[in-house]
Amino acid sequence: MTGTRMPDLFGSTPRQLKIVNVASVPQRSPFRYAGGKTWLIPRVREWLSIYGGMDKELVEPFAGGGIVTLTAVMENMVGKATMIELDEDVASVWKTILGGEAEWLAGEIERFNLTAENVSSILSKPPASTNARAFATIIKNRVTRGGILAPGVGLIKNGENGKGLASRWYPKTLKTRILAIDAVRRRIRFIQGDAFPFLKKNAKRKNLVFFVDPPYTKAGRRLYKYFDVDHDLLFRIVSQMSGSFLMTYDNEKEIRKLAKKYHLATRTVPMKNTHHSEKLELLISRNLDWLV
Numbered sequence: 067m068t069g070t071r072m073p074d075l076f077g078s079t080p081r082q083l084k085i086v087n088v089a090s091v092p093q094r095s096p097f098r099y100a101g102g103k104t105w106l107i108p109r110v111r112e113w114l115s116i117y118g119g120m121d122k123e124l125v126e127p128f129a130g131g132g133i134v135t136l137t138a139v140m141e142n143m144v145g146k147a148t149m150i151e152l153d154e155d156v157a158s159v160w161k162t163i164l165g166g167e168a169e170w171l172a173g174e175i176e177r178f179n180l181t182a183e184n185v186s187s188i189l190s191k192p193p194a195s196t197n198a199r200a201f202a203t204i205i206k207n208r209v210t211r212g213g214i215l216a217p218g219v220g221l222i223k224n225g226e227n228g229k230g231l232a233s234r235w236y237p238k239t240l241k242t243r244i245l246a247i248d249a250v251r252r253r254i255r256f257i258q259g260d261a262f263p264f265l266k267k268n269a270k271r272k273n274l275v276f277f278v279d280p281p282y283t284k285a286g287r288r289l290y291k292y293f294d295v296d297h298d299l300l301f302r303i304v305s306q307m308s309g310s311f312l313m314t315y316d317n318e319k320e321i322r323k324l325a326k327k328y329h330l331a332t333r334t335v336p337m338k339n340t341h342h343s344e345k346l347e348l349l350i351s352r353n354l355d356w357l358v
Contacts, residue, residue: 083109083357085336085344094140096159096204096243098213098234099131103279105337106314107137109349109357110277114143116356117275117310121145125268125276127261130156134277139250144275146253150261155203155215157258158193162200164256168248172241174201180235185209185221208234262299269307276311278304283318297321301328305352313350325350333357 091107103110118124122144126135129149138144151157162171178184189206193199203215209231210219221231247254257264268274280295297320304311305328315321317334325332331354334346349357 083333083335085338088338092137092140093239094136094243094246095131095133096163096240096247097131097156097207099133099207100212100215101279101282102131102133103314104133106335107133109335110134110137110312111141111143112356112358113310113312113351114138114275118143119145121273122309123147123274125264125274126150127265127276127278128280129160129256130279132160134279135254136247138277139253140246146255148255148257148264150257150259150264152258152260153215154258155199155206157256158196158199159203160256161258162197163244163247164251164254165196166248166251167197167200168244168251170197171200171204172244175204175240175244176237178205178237180205180209180232182231185231204240262296262303265300265303269303272308274307274309276304276307276309276313278311278313280313280315282316283320297324301325301330304328305330311351315348315350317346317348321348321350 085105088104091104093104095102095104114124118138120142124135124138124144124147126132126147127150129135129151132149135147135149139147149160151160159171162168185205188202193202207213207215209221211221212219213234265276278300280297280300283297301324304313322332325348330350330352333349333354335349336344336346338344
């Protein structure tokens with residue numbers, strides 16, 4: 067069993083890490099992603115400063131908002147990256163941006179007049195293309211509570227400073243982020259589908275590093291369309307990886323048991339959720355000695 071942080075698995079208390087102020091982290095994703103990892107970026111930088119490099123490829127098998135991939139590529143912490151996402155709506159955004167249609171999407175966002183009537187018109191009809199689905203997904207992500215894209219989520223009511231639906235609509239900012247992704251798109255491969263076949267096939271590749279952020283055991287059902295994950299199988303696969311991996315999870319007894327079962331190190335890390343409440347999440351890896 068490796069890693070001097072392993073005692074945390076059994077309940078001892080190493081030095082408490084500080085909460086990251088997300089305002090200090092560059093916001094690179096076009097999504098307001100429920101369960102996003104902007105707050106974890108300083109820890110990811112620590113990890114990749116040791117295990118990354120321009121000869122390495124980062125794999126983000128549950129990509130979501132993609133903030134880890136975008137940061138790692140844009141800050142040259144890895145040479146290239148692969149993002150995998152099962153959700154069709156989220157995937158449509160990445161397909162559009164990384165497929166060479168970023169300028170189109172940015173232009174549509176910049177020109178859109180966000181009113182309740184226009185939002186309803188966009189969201190009430192089935193999209194005619196991948197690009198149209200991407201545009202509708204960005205709209206939905208910006209007008210739903212918490213940016214949640216799961217079926218049945220409600221729309222923002224009062225919103226920020228009483229702005230209602232428009233309280234999270236920043237078209238110029240979104241355009242800037244999308245075009246910045248476009249500038250590095252040739253270094254990012256996107257795959258729509260189930261992450262598990264890719265993980266099984268590529269677990270032994272030593273040039274890969276994996277950031278694994280699956281739907282959590284409790285919140286996943288509420289936040290995501292595809293929330294049902296075989297957590298035991300995921301732990302078994304990552305425990306056999308040849309390259310480095312960093313996995314995040316909810317701080318639950320079930321997850322700690324799996325970490326112990328597969329001889330993995332854990333460390334709690336504090337964060338603030340969208341309601342500004344403090345909570346602890348788990349970082350899991352083969353070795354967490356680098357986490358200071």
